[in-house]
Amino acid sequence: MRKTFWLVSLLVVVSLVLAACGSPAATEEAAAPAAEPEAAAGPAGFGSTLATVKERGSLICGANSQVPGFGFVDADGNFSGIDVDYCRALAAAIFGDAAKVEFRPVTAAERFTALQSGEIDVLSRNTTWSLARDTELGGNFTSTTFYDGQGMMVPVDSGITSLEGLEGGTICVQTGTTTELNLADVMASLGISYTPAVFEDADSTFGAYAESRCDAVTTDKSGLVSRRAVLADPAAHVILDVTMSKEPLGPMVRHGDDQWFDIAQWTVFAMIAAEEYGITSANVDEVKSSATNPEILRLLGVEGDMGLKLGLSNDWAYNIIKLVGNYEEVYNRSLGPDTPTYIPRGLNSLYTDGGLLYAPPVR
Amino acid sequence: MQRVEKQKTTIPFWRDERILGVLGQAIFVFVVLFVGWLIYQNMKAGLAKQGITLSYSFLKGISGFDIAESLFAYNRSSSYWQAYLAGLLNTLSVSIVGVIFATILGVVLGVARLSTNFIINRLAAFYLELIRNLSLLVFLIFWYLGVFLKLPLVNEAIIWPGDIILSNRGVGIPWGIPTASFPTFRLILLAGFIFALIVFFSLLAYSRRTGRAPLTSLWTLAAFLLVGLTGWFALPEKPLVLDLPFVKGLNLSGGKILSPEFMALTSGLVLYTSAFIGEVVRAGIVSVSKGQVEASRALGLNGFQTLRLIVFPQAMRVIIPPLTSQYLNLIKNSSLAIAVGYPDVFYVSNTIQNQTGRAVEMISMVMLTYLIFSLITSVFMNWYNQKIKLVER
Numbered sequence: 001m002r003k004t005f006w007l008v009s010l011l012v013v014v015s016l017v018l019a020a021c022g023s024p025a026a027t028e029e030a031a032a033p034a035a036e037p038e039a040a041a042g043p044a045g046f047g048s049t050l051a052t053v054k055e056r057g058s059l060i061c062g063a064n065s066q067v068p069g070f071g072f073v074d075a076d077g078n079f080s081g082i083d084v085d086y087c088r089a090l091a092a093a094i095f096g097d098a099a100k101v102e103f104r105p106v107t108a109a110e111r112f113t114a115l116q117s118g119e120i121d122v123l124s125r126n127t128t129w130s131l132a133r134d135t136e137l138g139g140n141f142t143s144t145t146f147y148d149g150q151g152m153m154v155p156v157d158s159g160i161t162s163l164e165g166l167e168g169g170t171i172c173v174q175t176g177t178t179t180e181l182n183l184a185d186v187m188a189s190l191g192i193s194y195t196p197a198v199f200e201d202a203d204s205t206f207g208a209y210a211e212s213r214c215d216a217v218t219t220d221k222s223g224l225v226s227r228r229a230v231l232a233d234p235a236a237h238v239i240l241d242v243t244m245s246k247e248p249l250g251p252m253v254r255h256g257d258d259q260w261f262d263i264a265q266w267t268v269f270a271m272i273a274a275e276e277y278g279i280t281s282a283n284v285d286e287v288k289s290s291a292t293n294p295e296i297l298r299l300l301g302v303e304g305d306m307g308l309k310l311g312l313s314n315d316w317a318y319n320i321i322k323l324v325g326n327y328e329e330v331y332n333r334s335l336g337p338d339t340p341t342y343i344p345r346g347l348n349s350l351y352t353d354g355g356l357l358y359a360p361p362v363r
Numbered sequence: 364m365q366r367v368e369k370q371k372t373t374i375p376f377w378r379d380e381r382i383l384g385v386l387g388q389a390i391f392v393f394v395v396l397f398v399g400w401l402i403y404q405n406m407k408a409g410l411a412k413q414g415i416t417l418s419y420s421f422l423k424g425i426s427g428f429d430i431a432e433s434l435f436a437y438n439r440s441s442s443y444w445q446a447y448l449a450g451l452l453n454t455l456s457v458s459i460v461g462v463i464f465a466t467i468l469g470v471v472l473g474v475a476r477l478s479t480n481f482i483i484n485r486l487a488a489f490y491l492e493l494i495r496n497l498s499l500l501v502f503l504i505f506w507y508l509g510v511f512l513k514l515p516l517v518n519e520a521i522i523w524p525g526d527i528i529l530s531n532r533g534v535g536i537p538w539g540i541p542t543a544s545f546p547t548f549r550l551i552l553l554a555g556f557i558f559a560l561i562v563f564f565s566l567l568a569y570s571r572r573t574g575r576a577p578l579t580s581l582w583t584l585a586a587f588l589l590v591g592l593t594g595w596f597a598l599p600e601k602p603l604v605l606d607l608p609f610v611k612g613l614n615l616s617g618g619k620i621l622s623p624e625f626m627a628l629t630s631g632l633v634l635y636t637s638a639f640i641g642e643v644v645r646a647g648i649v650s651v652s653k654g655q656v657e658a659s660r661a662l663g664l665n666g667f668q669t670l671r672l673i674v675f676p677q678a679m680r681v682i683i684p685p686l687t688s689q690y691l692n693l694i695k696n697s698s699l700a701i702a703v704g705y706p707d708v709f710y711v712s713n714t715i716q717n718q719t720g721r722a723v724e725m726i727s728m729v730m731l732t733y734l735i736f737s738l739i740t741s742v743f744m745n746w747y748n749q750k751i752k753l754v755e756r
Contacts, residue, residue: 045412109717116720137720169613170532175710176717181427184439195614196429197624198714199704208704211512212531213623215613256412 045256050094050263050311053121058100061087062120065105066202069226069334069341070126070146070249079103082334083124086145086251089324090122090267093316098323107201109176112137115254122264124251126220128178133252142265144250147347147356149243150182151221153228156238158215163190163242169215170195174205179219182245202227216240220247226341263310269359270317273299274326276350276359281325284318299362306362317362327357406723421719422447428714430706432622443715450711451732457629457707458694458736464633465693466686469640476645487641494638500699502635507627507703514623517610526607528615534626535608538619548594548602555590562586576672624705628697636693643685647678679751687744691737698733708732 053059063084064071070081084103091101106114106125115123116138126148127133129141152171154160163186173180175198187194197214199205206227209217217224221239228234253264274280277296279287288300297303300321301314308314324330335343349355376382410417422444429439433449434456441449475487494502512531515521520530528535563583570576595602608618651674659673700707709729716725 109713112717112720113722116722133720166613168611168616175714180429180714181439181718184427184429187429188439194429196431197704198431198706198710200701200713204702204704207508208512211508212516213512 047257047259047311049121049254049257049260053094057095058102059087059091059094059122060102060104060120061090062106062111062114062123062125063087063103064125064202065103067126067223067226068229069339069343070222071105071124072226073103073105080334082145082330083126083249083251085324085330085333086124086267086271087122089271089320089330090251090264092319092323093263093267093270093312096313096315096319096323098319107176108174109200112139115139115252118254121260122251122253126223126249127252128220129248129250130178138255139252140255140261142251142253142261143268144248144356145268146222146249148220148222148247148249150179150218150245150247151224152216152218152240152242152244153209153224153237154216154240155212156236160216160240162240163187163192163244166194166216167192168194170197170213172197172199172205172209172214172217174199174202174219177219178245178247183218186244206231218244220249222249222335222343225343229340259311263312266310267320269362270299270320271325271327271330272350272357272359273362274317274321275328275357276352279321279326280329281322284321288318295362304363410723417723419724421721421724424719426715426718428718430711431704432625432706443719446711446715447708447728450706450708453706453711454694454697454700454708454732454736457625457632457697457700457705460629461632461636461693461697462690464629465636465640465689468633468637469689470644472637472641473644473648476641477648491638491641494635495642497635499631499635499696500702503627503631503699503703506631507623510630511623511627517614520610520615526618528608528610528618530610530615531623532614532620533623534621535615535618536621537605537607539603540606542600542602542604544598544600545602548598551594551598552591555587555594558590559583559587622705624700624703627703628700628705628707631703632693632696636689636696639689639692640686643682643689644678646685647680647682648674650681651677676751680748680753683744683748683751687741687748690740690744694736694740695733 061084063079064081065073065079067081071079071083072081073079087101087103088098092098094100104114104120106120106123108125111123111125111127112133114120123139124145126146127141128148129144133139134141152163152166154166158165160166171183171194173183173196180196180198183196197208199208202219202223205219206217208214210231219227221243224239228237228239231237251264251268253261273295274284277287277293277299279296279300284300287296288302291297291300291302294303298306300318301307301316305314307316310316325333331345331348332338335341345353345355347356349357351358407417423442425440426443426446427439428446430437430446430449432453434452435445435449437445437449472487472491475483476491478484478487511534514529514531517530517532520528522528526535526537560583563579566577566579566582570579606618608615608620610616614620655673655677656669659669664672697707698709701710701713704710712725712729716722719725
C-alpha cells in the first residue's frame with residue numbers, strides 16, 4: 001500500500017514537472033512579472049517577443065516540412081515554400097538578414113502548443129484562420145498569405161467525379177486540421193456515409209492513399225496539387241471540381257504582444273504593397289533612389305519613420321523586398337508556372353487583378 | 364529504577380531515532396508537495412499570462428470530427444468526452460485482445476523453446492531472437508505498410524475458406540448478430556457462469572478434503588458450456604445469427620470488419636510481446652529443478668500430469684512478476700497506434716488537443732488513463748501472485 005502511495009505521488013510530481021516543462025517560456029515569464037510594468041511602455045507583454053528575438057539573434061519559425069510549395073525540406077535540409085519565405089521576410093525586416101531564421105518543423109497537432117509555449121516565435125505553416133483558433137488557442141492570425149479551399153483527390157481509374165460517388169468509401173485525412181472537421185461537416189450535410197482514415201502527418205496520409213488504403217484523400221487544394229506532384233504517377237490522380245470550404249492560410253502569433261503582431265502583419269502587407277507598386281528585389285535600389293510616389297518613399301523608408309513605429313529600423317520593408325522579394329516573386333518561386341507545384345494565382349492575385357490581396361496604406 | 368526511566372525520557376527528541384524517522388518522512392512529503400505546488404502554480408501563472416485557463420468544461424462541446432472505429436454510435440455531433448471514451452474503449456479492446464493472444468502464443472513459444480525436437484526448438488529460438496531485437500515502432504509500420512496495406516484491393520479480395528475476406532480495406536470475418544432472444548441468452552450465460560463457479564469451488568473443496576486432484580478447470584469449463592449450449596438450443600430463436608462478410612461497392616460489408624489499422628496494431632503487439640512472454644515462460648519452466656520432474660515421474664505421473672501438477676504451479680511463481688510487466692508494456696505500447704492511424708485513446712486525445720488547444724488538460728487525462736490501466740493490471744496480477752506464491756512456514 002505504501003509503495004503504491006509513493007508510486008502515485010511520484011507520478012503526480014513527474015507529470016506536473018512534464019506539464020510545466022512543456023512551456024519553458026511560461027516559466028521564464030512567470031519568474032519576473034514584478035519588474036515588467038515599469039519597463040514596458042504598452043500593456044503586459046508588449047514588445048517582449050521582439051526583444052527576445054533580437055537578443056537571441058535569430059527568429060524561430062514553426063514551419064511545415066512536408067508540403068512542397070508551402071513548406072518543404074529537401075534532401076540537403078534546405079527549406080523552401082511561400083510559408084517559409086514569409087519567415088525569411090520577417091527575419092529580413094528585423095535583422096536586415098533573411099538567413100537569421102531557424103526553421104522548426106512542427107506537425108499539425110503540435111503547432112499551436114509550440115506557439116503558445118513560446119517554442120516558436122511565429123507559426124507559418126499553412127494554417128487556416130478560424131474563429132476558434134483566433135480566440136481560445138491563444139493566438140492571433142495576422143493576415144492571409146494564401147486563399148485556399150478544401151478539395152478532394154481520387155485516382156482517375158476509380159471513375160469518381162463527385163463527392164456522392166464516395167458513398168460508403170474511405171477517405172484519408174490528416175488529424176488535427178480544419179480539413180478533418182470540414183470533411184465531417186460536408187459529408188454529414190450531404191448525407192454521405194464514409195469511413196475516415198486519419199493519420200498523423202501529411203506523409204503518412206498521402207502514403208496510405210498511395211497504397212490504396214483510401215478511395216480519396218482530402219486537404220486544401222494547394223496541398224493536393226503539391227502532394228500530387230510527388231506521387232508516383234501524378235497523372236493517375238484527379239482533383240475533383242468541388243470546393244468544400246474556405247481556407248484562408250496565414251501566419252499566426254501569440255496573444256499578448258501587439259507590437260509583434262503588427263510586425264508580423266505588416267511584413268505580409270509590405271510584400272503585397274511592393275507587388276502593387278511594381279517594386280522587385282531586382283529594381284528596389286533603383287526605385288529607392290528615383291521614386292517620387294510618397295507612398296513608395298514611405299514604404300522604403302526614404303520618407304517618414306514608418307519602420308520606427310513598428311519598433312524596427314526604417315529600411316525594414318526595403319530589406320524584405322531586397323532580400324526576399326515581393327509577393328509575386330515569392331509566389332512564383334514556389335508555386336509559379338515553372339515549378340512542379342504550379343497553382344494559378346486565382347484569388348491570390350492583387351485586388352487590381354480581381355484577386356483578394358489588398359494592403360492597407362503605409363502612412 | 365526510577366532513575367533509568369527518567370534518563371530515558373530525557374533523551375532529546377533530535378536524538379530519538381523514531382521521532383527523527385517520522386520527522387524525516389514528514390519533511391520529505393512536505394518538500395515533495397511544496398515542489399509540486401510550486402510547479403503547478405508556475406504552470407497556472409504561465410497559462411494565465413497567455414490568456415489560457417485550465418478547465419475541463421470544453422469536453423462537453425461538440426467534437427465536429429469523425430472517428431473511424433468506435434464501439435458505440437459516434438458521429439461528428441458527439442461531444443469531445445464521447446470521442447475520448449471511444450478512444451478509451453479502442454485502447455481497451457486492443458489491450459484485451461493483445462494480452463490474450465500474446466499469452467497463448469507466448470506460452471506455446473516458451474514450451475517450444477524447450478522442446479527436445481531440434482527443428483521446433485531452433486525455429487522458436489530464431490523467432491524469439493529476431494522479434495526481441497526489433498524496434499516495436501518499426502515492426503508495427505512493417506505490419507501496416509508492408510502487410511495489411513499490401514493486401515489486394517477490395518474488388519480483387521482474397522477469400523479464405525470459412526468466409527474470411529482479406530483486402531487492403533480490412534479483414535472481414537463471419538460474426539454473430541444478436542437477435543431478439545439475445546438478452547435472454549445473456550442471462551442464461553450469466554447463470555452458466557455462476558454454475559461454473561459453484562462447480563469450481565466444490566471441486567476445490569473436494570480436492571482439499573481428499574487430496575485428490577480432479578481436472579478442476581476442465582470440469583468448470585464443461586459446466587459453463589453445458590448451460591450455455593442448453594440455452595442455445597432450448598431458445599425458440601437462435602440468439603445469434605451468423606453474418607458473413609461480403610464486398611459491397613468501395614468497401615467490405617457484413618460480418619465483422621477488422622480495419623488494417625487494428626489488424627496491424629494487434630498483430631504487431633501480439634507477436635512482439637509474445638516473444639518476451641515466451642522467454643519469461645521458458646525461464647519459469649527452467650527454474651523448476653530437474654529433481655521435481657524426476658520425482659514426479661518416479662511417483663508414476665505421466666508427462667502431461669507432471670507439467671500440469673508439478674512444473675507449471677512452481678513455474679508460475681517465477682513467471683507472474685515479469686509477466687505483469689509484459690502486460691503493462693503491451694498496454695502502454697498500444698499508444699503507438701498513432702503510427703498506424705488506429706484511433707486509440709492517445710490518438711483521439713491528440714486530435715482533441717489539437718482541435719481545442721487544450722494541451723495540458725488532454726495530456727493529464729491521457730496520463731491518468733494509462734496510470735489507471737496499469738495500476739489495475741498491477742493490482743490484479745499482484746493479487747494473483749500473492750495467491751500462488753510459495754507459502755513459507
